[in-house]
Amino acid sequence: MRFFEYESRKIVAKAGIPTSPHGFATSPQEARRIAQDIGAPTVIKSQVLTGGRMKAGGVKFADTPGEAAAHAEEILALEIDGHVPRGVLVDSRVAVKQEYYAGVTWDGTRKKPVMIFSPMGGIDIEEVAETHPDKVGRKHLSNLREAADFEAKEVIASTGVTGRPLQRITPILARLARLFSEYDMTLAEINPLAELEDGSFVAVDAHMDMENEARPRQKALLAELGVGDEETRQAREATEFELAGEAVDAQDHRGVAGNVTEFDGDLGLVIGAGGGSLTLFDAVRAHGGRPANYCEIGGNPSVAKACGLAKLVLSKPGVDKIAVMMSIVSNTRVDIVARGVIKACVELGHDPAEKIAIFRIPGAWEEEGFKILEAYGVPYADRSVSLNEAARRAVANV
Amino acid sequence: MSILIDASTTFIVQGITGREAVNLTRECLDYGAGAKVVGGVTPGRLGRDVHGVPVFDTVAQAVEAHGAPIDGSVVTVPPAFTKDAVLEAIANGIKLVVIVTERIPRRDVAQMVEFADAHGARIIGPNCLGIIVPDVIKMGGIGGPAKNAAQAYTPGLVGVISRSGGMTTEMSSTLSAAGLGQSTAVSIGGDAIIGSTYAELMPLFEADAQTEAIVIYTEPGGRMEAQLAAWTLENDSRLPIVAFMAGRFMDEMPGMSFGHAGTIVEGKEDTATEKIARLAAAGITVAERIEDIPDLVKQGIAERKGAAV
Numbered sequence: 022m023r024f025f026e027y028e029s030r031k032i033v034a035k036a037g038i039p040t041s042p043h044g045f046a047t048s049p050q051e052a053r054r055i056a057q058d059i060g061a062p063t064v065i066k067s068q069v070l071t072g073g074r075m076k077a078g079g080v081k082f083a084d085t086p087g088e089a090a091a092h093a094e095e096i097l098a099l100e101i102d103g104h105v106p107r108g109v110l111v112d113s114r115v116a117v118k119q120e121y122y123a124g125v126t127w128d129g130t131r132k133k134p135v136m137i138f139s140p141m142g143g144i145d146i147e148e149v150a151e152t153h154p155d156k157v158g159r160k161h162l163s164n165l166r167e168a169a170d171f172e173a174k175e176v177i178a179s180t181g182v183t184g185r186p187l188q189r190i191t192p193i194l195a196r197l198a199r200l201f202s203e204y205d206m207t208l209a210e211i212n213p214l215a216e217l218e219d220g221s222f223v224a225v226d227a228h229m230d231m232e233n234e235a236r237p238r239q240k241a242l243l244a245e246l247g248v249g250d251e252e253t254r255q256a257r258e259a260t261e262f263e264l265a266g267e268a269v270d271a272q273d274h275r276g277v278a279g280n281v282t283e284f285d286g287d288l289g290l291v292i293g294a295g296g297g298s299l300t301l302f303d304a305v306r307a308h309g310g311r312p313a314n315y316c317e318i319g320g321n322p323s324v325a326k327a328c329g330l331a332k333l334v335l336s337k338p339g340v341d342k343i344a345v346m347m348s349i350v351s352n353t354r355v356d357i358v359a360r361g362v363i364k365a366c367v368e369l370g371h372d373p374a375e376k377i378a379i380f381r382i383p384g385a386w387e388e389e390g391f392k393i394l395e396a397y398g399v400p401y402a403d404r405s406v407s408l409n410e411a412a413r414r415a416v417a418n419v
Numbered sequence: 420m421s422i423l424i425d426a427s428t429t430f431i432v433q434g435i436t437g438r439e440a441v442n443l444t445r446e447c448l449d450y451g452a453g454a455k456v457v458g459g460v461t462p463g464r465l466g467r468d469v470h471g472v473p474v475f476d477t478v479a480q481a482v483e484a485h486g487a488p489i490d491g492s493v494v495t496v497p498p499a500f501t502k503d504a505v506l507e508a509i510a511n512g513i514k515l516v517v518i519v520t521e522r523i524p525r526r527d528v529a530q531m532v533e534f535a536d537a538h539g540a541r542i543i544g545p546n547c548l549g550i551i552v553p554d555v556i557k558m559g560g561i562g563g564p565a566k567n568a569a570q571a572y573t574p575g576l577v578g579v580i581s582r583s584g585g586m587t588t589e590m591s592s593t594l595s596a597a598g599l600g601q602s603t604a605v606s607i608g609g610d611a612i613i614g615s616t617y618a619e620l621m622p623l624f625e626a627d628a629q630t631e632a633i634v635i636y637t638e639p640g641g642r643m644e645a646q647l648a649a650w651t652l653e654n655d656s657r658l659p660i661v662a663f664m665a666g667r668f669m670d671e672m673p674g675m676s677f678g679h680a681g682t683i684v685e686g687k688e689d690t691a692t693e694k695i696a697r698l699a700a701a702g703i704t705v706a707e708r709i710e711d712i713p714d715l716v717k718q719g720i721a722e723r724k725g726a727a728v
Contacts, residue, residue, distance in 0.1 A: 255675065404592055
């Protein structure tokens with residue numbers, strides 16, 4: 022999950038890394054007050070979870086508190102990439118001597134965190150890595166002990182930085198590496214890290230991403246930042262349909278029938294499991310089908326859950342039929358899913374034979390499942406019919 | 420032959436008294452020659468038994484009762500306790516740990532892997548269904564109940580490696596139906612960081628005389644496929660590889676994760692399109708559809724044999 026810049030700055034400050042004086046505002050009045058407190062020229066920055074703020078007009082410079090308020094009013098009303106800003110950050114315009122880059126992320130191949138540092142900050146680090154590879158230092162960190170200051174020092178020194186800047190940046194990068202681990206980040210980045218005219222260093226922008234799986238054990242930090250459980254921070258906000266899918270999945274603890282994502286097609290999908298859903302969604306599209314949704318069933322859900330998911334999909338405006346398809350199941354029971362989806366059709370007053378374009382779930386308890394499907398005249402297929410062929414039949418049957 | 424496990428492999432199940440673990444134990448005992456499940460561990464449940472398997476409070480007790488080192492462990496405990504369970508297994512001399520649990524934060528996985536490396540142990544998973552050697556042994560829930568596993572998996576010459584547990588079975592079943600059995604099938608797990616990647620398992624298959632070809636299931640997210648492509652180019656492997664890439668639609672939806680936690684695309688190298696190009700450039704055949712895989716495997720084997728003559 023991604024943090025807003027104003028949250029990332031709090032995390033950075035909490036770790037003992039100085040940041041430029043700033044404040045978070047949700048109204049022009051607040052922005053004016055913060056600018057007055059800063060008592061110097063400011064930058065007003067839109068707080069959205071997307072890149073390209075500058076280009077979109079979401080970053081503006083103000084010389085007076087009045088100007089800060091006016092810019093804040095404009096930026097608060099400016100949607101960027103479909104994101105409505107959470108607020109604005111009123112930042113002091115510091116006199117920068119040089120911009121640096123400091124970051125920590127995962128190297129999935131080496132299975133270790135990697136510290137990255139460059140004396141060329143303020144721009145995209147991947148670009149610097151391509152144009153000036155000698156100006157980017159990297160070092161992998163141990164998972165079994167805390168990052169040490171000397172490791173940060175080595176990375177910084179490897180880029181040719183020495184003297185006071187080396188001394189000043191070393192604890193900043195080391196602290197960043199330690200907060201990366203402590204808070205289960207997948208990315209902790211300060212860009213730019215600014216060297217001011219007086220020789221001090223401050224974080225002028227920060228970007229933090231935390232791993233979703235770590236949310237349960239990072240409750241204290243999330244509470245401190247005021248991030249509630251309902252804030253998923255996905256690339257886009259959950260739709261009503263998707264929230265209803267979550268409610269279906271949450272009704273009991275038996276298996277999964279959820280992970281619903283809304284699309285705008287006419288073919289409802291009740292599909293699984295993880296890899297099967299990905300394969301089937303691709304196959305439906307390859308045959309010219311237009312899915313109304315993505316979802317996943319797995320881990321042996323109850324009849325009620327399978328029924329709830331099928332009902333939700335069947336009730337979606339524009340959906341005519343559903344295709345019920347999974348890769349061969351081992352622990353999910355075919356008969357239970359069959360019962361669930363048939364029940365959904367019947368309770369909504371539909372004929373299952375009409376509404377279910379195809380049922381292709383082979384595996385555990387398939388004899389029992391196929392018997393039920395036959396009794397209701399639902400077209401079904403066993404494992405001799407591939408996922409791809411099942412998807413083709415589903416599309417042809419809409 | 421096989422990789423990782425064979426008929427003589429002994430293992431324990433950590434978290435054995437959980438509902439899914441009880442089923443998994445039954446399945447492993449029933450399948451093939453019957454797995455040597457020599458114990459189970461659930462703290463506080465010493466003295467119970469699960470399908471005749473004795474339950475202990477600690478791994479050390481299980482090892483002591485067995486009277487000899489134990490080869491492996493299947494770990495199926497809640498995410499918050501998984502790291503400790505895995506460290507306990509490795510600290511007690513276990514060399515192969517299959518982690519079933521999902522939703523474990525990356526930091527914990529990375530710590531377990533580094534600890535395993537330092538102790539000469541190997542981790543499969545997390546978020547996986549384990550390993551199966553058709554008709555011989557299975558370690559984990561892979562393939563489900565013995566009857567169902569026997570229906571999908573047959574002995575043969577294809578090594579299967581998959582980021583999806585269910586798709587391991589789907590692909591193996593497709594191979595079996597076409598007369599191509601499997602030497603060993605490994606569900607490696609769907610997370611961003613896992614104990615054993617494709618490239619890390621390839622040397623084992625390379626050394627296994629029974630294996631003549633490799634089939635892999637891949638997804639967007641992560642650099643595992645790039646690592647395999649690099650391995651293939653650096654090592655003059657005797658094994659043809661056929662890959663299937665699911666989740667191509669995700670390329671249009673950056674920042675979203677579908678299917679498994681590891682599918683989150685964090686850089687442009689992680690997309691399906693980019694991965695397909697990399698695999699193909701390394702001489703790996705990328706199948707458009709699963710039903711095409713058996714013929715591509717047969718072609719691959721025939722070409723290698725032709726080249727060797």
